[in-house]
Amino acid sequence: MNNKKYKLSALASLSMVLAACGGGGNKAPTTEQKDKPPVTVSAPAPTAAFVHVSETEPMIGDFVELILLSSSRTEKISDIQWTQIAGNPVTFLADKSKLISFRAKSAGNYAFEVSYRKADGSTEKITSEVTVSQQEATITAALGYAMQEGQMPNRSRASLAAYYYQESFTPDKVEWSLVSGGNLEFEPSEDGRSIFFDPPEVEEDTVFDFQVNVTKNETTFTDTVSILVEDAPPISENNVIAYRHRLAKVHSYNPASKYADVLQKCTYSNTLRYDLTCTFAELPLLGQEYEKPTVEQVMDRVLVSHDWMGERFEEFLRQNDQHDDFKYLLRAVTAIVISSDVNPSYYTALSGAIHLSPDYFVTSFDEYLTYLKSPDFRASFGSKLQYSTRWELKNKTAESDAQYLLYHELAHANDYFPKSKWPFYSDSQRLLDAVYPDIQRSNMQSGLLSRAMPLNSTELLALGKVLQTGAEPTEEQQAFLPEDIIHFFENDSASQFYNYASIQEDYASLFHAAMLKAREDSDVVVSIHDKNGDMKWGQAGRIGKADIKPRVSYVVSRVLPEFTELDTFLESLPEPTMLDVNQSTPANSSPLVTSDRTWLNNK
Incomplete structure (x- = not known):
């Protein structure tokens, strides 16, 4: 694959800048409407750039994109800063990127100023205005989700989707078209609501404008969405390069952090090499500097693609870490990366960084549209088997998702870099060499x-x-029935089926099960189903099983020695509880625990 030509920018992952704007009428669009180009607002000469506005007459509820483009398209511009200078306050979540997007929640005039630095070092400013009409949009087009081709890390397909403001809205027809930008092939989803495409190679920053027409009862609603594909330097195809797919743009959440200049280089860069990882002197583990880090010290190690991701993570730590578990556990990492292209979450000893999907911290529809939602690449694994397994959390709270994620991933970090070894690492050692x-x-x-x-x-x-790596099942494995799996599992000492993915996942799964029970009284519930989805066996709280308790003790005492109540906790654990197969049906079949997204209904 030639990685040379494209970089998807700003608002979404893999740098894809996708958001919605425009739209809306209550009648079928005319040819003139379909062909009407987006607005371009140019500053007086001799500016080095101009602003592309994605829609001429946005309605209430529409998304509007403003895109800063170099006049020559190839001249580099940097140090971008967008500011709203007039109109009702709006939210745009990428104010330092070439593209911003905001949702128009009320009619009126809006004005924005963007400052930037030219290649010669001088700075300029441009002002752009947008007028939102009194009409209310029925639909809006925006970032959809991305389907990953194979395992992480691999190239993603970009996506756009139509969203409907009326919850019961069911269109008769959905049609997408490319209005401007050049050649770009896309494929619609089965219902037409989404389209998928591969980012094209470009020689210069290029805007692609799409239009979606949604028809119901002979009335057609129209919206436009713009994406920016940025030119970018090539990625080396050398096997020592850790990330050979294009990464999203990230920056230090705290620009004043003493590690702001090295966080990206050491943890999330297309130049990161397996043979030249950073040393402990360049970016030490948090625990090498602090016995008990403060939230501020943790946030100095956070790298984000959008500032809201850091804000939500900081809020989570301040509001949901009363026992200081996460601050202690984070001592085993060098950095926390929260980026629009991270999914699923993972930890890597290559850099010592934990990588978190923003999906665990999102709180609004506007935030939701800034990152790609990739289905778990493991979802189709095991499709030839005669059974399936599922799990969920009992007594789940709104914070359970992120708690589960951090307990699990930080168990990995403390597995690779346990506290007992921190004093023995030398400053000159590279992280990967040490482990x-x-x-x-x-x-x-x-x-x-x-x-x-x-x-x-x-x-x-x-x-x-x-089930975890996609290995082809043998004939014997394909013949196993749910009853066989029940027999294997009941007589073993795993807390859930994910333990069997690897010895590392066994370790982390025991830890998250124990800590969620200890802190939230939340049991892991596991179940076995036949090909029709009917539950044949289920159990809650397996860590109370006699042969699992010693394994839990082994793990927790090493991952979090500060949990001094461990012995008392283990003694208090009840025996596992069997589920009534006729009444209980655990819902989710993935390690990802899905959040309650009621705010999506209020978009």
Whole structure:
């Protein structure tokens, strides 16, 4: 694959800038309406740039994009800063990017100023105005979600989607067209509501304008959406490059952090190399600097694609860490990356950074539209098997999603870089060099657990490779019935089926199950289903099982030694509870615990 030509910018992941604007009428669009170009607002000569406005007559409820473009298209502009200078206050979530998008919630005139630095070092400003009509939009087009082709990290397909403001709105027909920008092939979803496409190669920053026509009862509603595809330097195809797919633009959440200049280079860059990772002197573990980091010290290590992601993460730490668990656990990381192109979340010893999907922290529809929503690439694994497994959290709260995520991923961090080894790392050591010998010899904490108290079901361990890595199931595995899986699982010491993915996942899954129970009284509920989805067996609170408690003790005492109530907690655990297969049906079948998104109904 040639990675040279494109970079998708600002508002969404892989730098794809997608948002909605325009639109709305209550009648079928005429040819003139379809062909009407977006507005271009130019500053008086001799400016080096101009602003592309995506819609001439936006309505209430529409998204509007303003895109800063170099007049020559190839001249580099930097240090971008957008500011609203007139009109009812609006929210735009990427004020330092070439593209901003805002949702017009009321009629009136709006004005924006953008400042930028030219290639010669001088600065300029441009003012742009947008007038929102009194009409209310019925539909709006915006960022949809991206489908990942294969496992992470791989190239994603970009997507646009039509959203309907009337909850019961069911269109008769949805049609998309490319209005301007050049050649770009796209594929519609089955219902036409979304389109998918591969970002094209470009020689210069290029705007593509799409139009969607949504027809119901012979009335057609129209909206326009603009995307910006930026030119970018090539990515090396050398095998030592860690990320050979285009990453989103990220920046230090706290620009005054003493690590602001190295966070991206050391953790989330297309130049990051396996053989030249940063040293502990350049970017140490938090725990090498602080015995108990403050929230401010944690936030100095946060790298984001959009500032709201850092804001929500900071709010979460301040409001949901009364026991200081997460601050202690975060000592084993060098950085926290929250970016529009991270999905699923993961930890890597390459950089010592934890990478979190913004989907766990989003609180509004506007935020929701700034990142790509990729279905879990593992969803189709195991489709040839005669059974399926599911899990959920009992007594789930609004914060359970992020709590689960952090307990799980930070268990990985403390597995690779346990507290007992922090004093022995030298400043000159590279992170990966420090941990690689333990990885090779399976001497990480999870490896020691697997030798001391291993999982015993060879059948489920082999099936774990099918369900988590996509390995082709054997004929014997395809013949297993739910009753076989029940027998294997009941007699083993896993807290849930995800434990069988790897020894590292076994370790992290035991930890998150224990801590969610200890702090939130939330049990992990697991179940086994037949091909029709009917539940054949289910159980809650497996960490109370006699042969699982010692494994939980082993993990928690090493990951979070500050949890001094561990022995009392283990003694208080009840025996697992069987589910009534006729009444209980755990809903989700993925490690991702889906949030309550009631705000989507109030978009």
